[in-house]
Amino acid sequence: MSTMDTTTxxxxxxxxxxxxxxxxxxxxxxxxTLSEDVAWETWPDNxxxxxxxxxxxxxxxxxxAAExxxxxxxxxxLDFAVLDIVGGGRQVVRFRHYCDTAKHIAASSGEDTTAGHPPQ
Structure with a gap:
């Protein structure tokens, strides 16, 4: 196995x-597992x-990151599944299914996401 294959x-x-x-x-x-200089959710024009x-x-x-x-x-x-992890050199990409993302984003900006839903 080459160094690149091992790293990947x-x-x-x-x-x-x-x-x-x-x-x-x-x-x-x-x-x-995180390095001291890990960049968490750092990407341009977010x-x-x-x-x-x-x-x-x-x-x-x-x-x-703990925050x-x-x-x-x-x-x-309700549902979180990693569908696939693909690696190439230093880059690793994960594909996931995450239920309720839009609801959480809306709630974090103060929107009432419970409207129209009966209490459980």
Missing amino acids: STNATAVADIYAAFGRGDVPAILD FAQRAQVPHLLPRRGPAQ FFTVISSWTV
């Missing part, structure tokens, strides 16, 4: 392990960040 495999495995920990609710395991959507704010380092998990800890996630 290692990076994709690390991402898979992080999502597996997320599925178990094991936030400490996720934070333990409308949600300009709108100050709390769970999509840019963060740096494990301590700030993301604090923000989402009150959510009720």
Whole structure:
């Protein structure tokens, strides 16, 4: 196996392990894998960040990444599935299905997302 293949495999495995920990609710395991200079939700021209959507704010380092998990800890996630993880060199992409994303974005901006829904 070449160095590139090993790196690709290692990076994709690390991402898979992080999502597996997320599925178990094991936030400490996720934070333990992050480097001190990890960039969390950092991408250019992000409308949600300009709108100050709390769970999509840019963060740096494990301590700030932990803030993301604090923000989402009150959510009720109905379905979360990683469909595939694809790696190439330093780049790893994950494809996911995440139910209720639009609802959470709307709620974080103050919109009443319970209107028309009976209490459970």
